[in-house]
Amino acid sequence: MSSDSGVAVTPEVGDPFARVVPPPDPDRRPGGSYGSPEMIQILTPEGEFIEHPQYGRFLEDLTDDDLRGFYRDQVLIRRLDTEATALQRQGQLGLWASMLGQEAAQVGCGRAMRPQDYAFPGYREHGVAWCRGVDPLELVALFRGTNKGGWDPAEHNFHLFTIVIGNQVLLATGYAMGILLDGDVGTDDPERDTAVMAFFGDGATAQGDVNESFVFAAVHNAPIVFFCQNNQWAISEPNWRQTAIPLYKRASGFGFPGVQVDGNDVLATYAVTRAMLERARSGEGPAFIEAFTYRMGAHTTSDDPTKYRVSAEVEVWKHRDPIARLKVYLSRSGKADSAFFADVEAEADALAEKLRRETHAMPDPTPESMFDHAYSEPHAQVDRDRAEFRAYQEAFADVEGEQA
């Protein structure tokens, strides 16, 4: 219901036909508001630390080393991300999906996970991959077209990247149901109790798979944390094309808590994720975290965001940068000095140089390897196709042999 001036008003109590929220306003653009009034924020964009009555306790055992680690993680993955974008521009990668701007969201939740927890990423979770110990070269190999995911998911408890939007969220939910079957929740054994992190973006929240995941997780009370990085844009489609209500508010309709956290605040993200993971591990069921952040770069290197968003919006978000605010906080509080920051910069440059060097040296797979692993057991058609391919290749070898 709207007034004549077009300003939305609260529906009258008892009106069964009233919209819960006003219809989307086409003039609404991401960047104007900075989350809801309920958004959890502990470190402001200015680097000011604000005690949080509910989530503050999840930061209590963090050491200064941990805090410096959060900073180091973010700087390194930003540098790796920038390098990968450059490698794509230089023709070394077919594509790169940049995570620029989302470092705090990913480091905050990645560091809140325990080794036995399991992560199901989309395709932009380079920071989570870093926290799970996946070699950045493996991420690059995927976007280079060398393979489709070269790391061992079981080694890192980090599933392969999933390109189809939302598919992985159901896999994560099923995995969490398996944890329940195994009895690995609520035992009070910190080495045993396990939870799952399902990663997806704001665009994915429209997918059936994601909503079905909410239903399955809720009715089973599965130990899963749905971690939505709301970076405001699903390629060219802004939030209001995906949802009529703030995303975190959807959770209550499915029967579990939803929290909006400042995704550019690594401390708040860490605290909220840790709280929800502990809740899940103890057997209290799923939770939804909306990490309110911003995709500073293009959707991928194939995208041109100037077609659909204004630079002023990006400028606004530059002032909300996740790394800058942590640097201010660490400096002002005396937890890190200039030598530390210089060391991290040097480490980042060395890491990027290593990534560049190793990418250039990365061998292509053999063509015949495409036939490997289509199945785990023999399949007559694959065997026939492989034989045909081999015979075709060998025919060239004969010709070359004759010419030589």
Added chain:
Amino acid sequence: MTKLTIAKAINAGLRRAMERDPKVVLCGEDIGTLGGVFRVTEHLQKDFGEDRVRDTPLAESGIMGTAIGLALRGYRPVVEIQFDGFVYPAFDQIVSQLAKLHHRSQGRVKLPVVVRIPMGGGIGAVEHHSESNEAYFAHTAGLKVVFCSNPEDAYWMVQQAIESDDPVILYEPKRRYHEKGEVDLDAQSAPRDLFGAHVLREGTDVTLACYGPMVKTCLDAATAAEDEGHSLEVIDLRSISPLDIDTLTASVAKTGRMVVVHEAATFLGVGAEVAAQVTERCFYQLEAPVLRVGGYNVPYPASKVEEDYLPDLDRVLAGVDRSLAY
């Protein structure tokens, strides 16, 4: 030997697999208390509990995706899709994840998931309950697609599919669910390979290649043809991915003629693939082109006319006559 229906044979096979391996779990709509709309899972929840025989929300993509997740956690899920026409919401999960994860992970991730689908028509059902959609899945590398046609195969194939480390789509001919046959429940090992074709009846004039509900139709046709003096060989393909082409070519080498029979539309169907492969291998032994008898290229019709859509004994024999006329 015990006389069992196909439905009871699958039930017995599931029970045996669940007894043997505690990681086997069943997931589907109405499979618990009700025992499934075809009662294939009857009593299993009572005996194995709600954790292992899982009534799911009514969301096929959700069933499929969570089954994959369970497999990633070390379980061996058996998914029941209630009817053939209801598999499409799960199509994305089956094609994009189930079929591809082993390849994507370079063999590190195995997905021993079985998808059971009651298939085919002839039961007078409303729309979406009578489809033959096997070609979609057989066309997808990474999946194995098999059909049972009789109680003995039903009993063993469901167990073999569960034991396979690859995802297997197991089609069950729903109109034959209540047909009976002998099953040796004391046997310790399967009588034949899951992916091998089975020559059910030997003959010399024409080979009938069929699977699922059409096997009985073709066996009946062979009996009828005998009265007319034609000797038909009947081969139950059993697996359409992989395809046991060697058994087919060996038969055609003998008969020189082949008619492929299935309920699915012939256009771009399994029969087209069989015809192409047999022709490539047996060009000089064929006395006639490989012919197809199947559904027409229209949406499955209203049930009052489905008998005219589905191949029956007469249409199979007409196909045989066309082959012999060359």
